[in-house]
Amino acid sequence: MAHVLIIGGGPAGCSAALTLRLRGADVTILRAGPSALEKAKRVDNYPGLSQMSGSDMQKNFDEQIKEAGVQEKNGLARLIQKTRKGFTVLAGDDMIKCDAVLLATGIGRVARLVGEDTLVGQGVSYCATCDGMLYKGRPVAVVAQDESFAEDVDFLRSICPVDYYMEKPHAAPEGVQVIDGKPKALRAEGEQVILTSENDEKPYDCVFILRPAVAMSTLLPKLEMNGEAVKVDEKMRTSVEGVFAAGDITGAPYQAARAVGQGNVAALAIAQYLNEKEKA
Numbered sequence: 001m002a003h004v005l006i007i008g009g010g011p012a013g014c015s016a017a018l019t020l021r022l023r024g025a026d027v028t029i030l031r032a033g034p035s036a037l038e039k040a041k042r043v044d045n046y047p048g049l050s051q052m053s054g055s056d057m058q059k060n061f062d063e064q065i066k067e068a069g070v071q072e073k074n075g076l077a078r079l080i081q082k083t084r085k086g087f088t089v090l091a092g093d094d095m096i097k098c099d100a101v102l103l104a105t106g107i108g109r110v111a112r113l114v115g116e117d118t119l120v121g122q123g124v125s126y127c128a129t130c131d132g133m134l135y136k137g138r139p140v141a142v143v144a145q146d147e148s149f150a151e152d153v154d155f156l157r158s159i160c161p162v163d164y165y166m167e168k169p170h171a172a173p174e175g176v177q178v179i180d181g182k183p184k185a186l187r188a189e190g191e192q193v194i195l196t197s198e199n200d201e202k203p204y205d206c207v208f209i210l211r212p213a214v215a216m217s218t219l220l221p222k223l224e225m226n227g228e229a230v231k232v233d234e235k236m237r238t239s240v241e242g243v244f245a246a247g248d249i250t251g252a253p254y255q256a257a258r259a260v261g262q263g264n265v266a267a268l269a270i271a272q273y274l275n276e277k278e279k280a
C-alpha cells in the first residue's frame with residue numbers, strides 16, 4: 001500500500017488524511033506542535049460547527065483521523081529528500097520513507113537573524129543531529145527559540161563546548177552556558193561565524209539555530225515559492241513532483257474552511273498521482 005506523509009496536523013492535514021484513507025492509502029500525520037486553529041477562541045464561520053472553540057474543533061478532527069486509522073507522529077520535519085522510489089523525510093532523529101508528501105505546515109513563522117540565509121551550510125545549521133559531529137570538539141553556539149530542543153542541546157554539549165542564546169525567553173536546559181542578550185546577526189569571518197547579540201560579539205565554528213518551524217527553503221530547497229507562500233497549481237501540486245501543499249502554507253486568506261477544502265483537493269490529486277505511478 002502506498003504511504004503518504006502529511007507534514008502538519010491542522011485542518012488542511014487532517015482533511016487530506018481522511019480522504020486519503022477513503023482512497024486506501026496508508027497515511028501518517030507528522031506534527032511539530034499545536035495548529036493555528038487551536039489558538040482561535042471561537043470560530044463563527046465554519047459550516048456545521050456553531051460557535052465552537054478552535055481547540056474543540058481540532059479535538060474533533062483528531063478523533064476523526066484516529067477513527068480513520070491515520071498514524072500520528074510527533075516531530076519536526078527538517079529535510080525532505082527525493083529518492084529513486086519516493087521520498088525520505090528527516091523528522092526529529094527519524095527518517096520516514098513515503099511515496100508522496102503533503103505540506104500542510106501552516107504559516108511558517110520563522111524568525112530570521114540578519115545574515116542567516118547566506119550562511120546556511122557554511123557555519124550555520126538547523127540540525128544538531130545532521131551536522132553536530134562535523135564540529136566535534138569545536139566551539140559552537142545554539143540559538144534556541146524555546147525549550148523544546150533540550151535533547152539536541154544535550155547531544156551537542158556531549159561533543160562540543162556550547163554557548164546558549166535565547167531568541168525568546170524560556171527555561172534553558174540544565175547546566176548550559178547561557179549568554180545574555182538576544183541574538184541579532186551573523187556574519188562570516190574567515191572560517192568562523194561571528195554572532196552579534198544585544199550585548200556582545202563572539203566567534204564560533206558553527207551556530208546551530210533550533211526553532212520549532214523550518215523555512216521551506218531549508219525543508220525542500222528546490223520548491224518554487226510565491227513570496228512566502230508555496231506555489232501550487234489547481235490540484236495543489238507544487239513544483240516538485242510528488243509533493244503537494246494545502247492550507248495556510250499556500251497563502252492568504254488564512255481560514256480553516258479554505259484549508260480543509262484545499263486538503264481535500266490535494267488528497268484526491270495525491271490519490272491520482274499514486275495511481276498513475278503504480279501503473280507506469
Ligand SMILES: Cc1cc2nc3c(=O)[nH]c(=O)nc-3n(C[C@H](O)[C@H](O)[C@H](O)COP(=O)(O)OP(=O)(O)OC[C@H]3O[C@@H](n4cnc5c(N)ncnc54)[C@H](O)[C@@H]3O)c2cc1C
Nearest residue numbers: 008009010012032033035036037077106247248254255256
Ligand atoms: C487566533 C486565531 C484565530 C483564528 N480564527 C479563525 C476563524 O475564526 N475562522 C477561520 O476560518 N480561521 C481562523 N484562524 C485561521 C485558521 O486557524 C487557519 O487558517 C488554519 O488553522 C490553517 O490550517 P493549516 O492546516 O493550513 O495550518 P495550521 O493550523 O497552522 O497547522 C499547521 C501544522 O503544521 C505543523 N508543522 C509546522 N511545521 C512543521 C514541521 N516542519 N514539521 C512537522 N509539523 C510542522 C504544526 O505543528 C501544525 O500541526 C484563526 C487563527 C488564529 C491564530
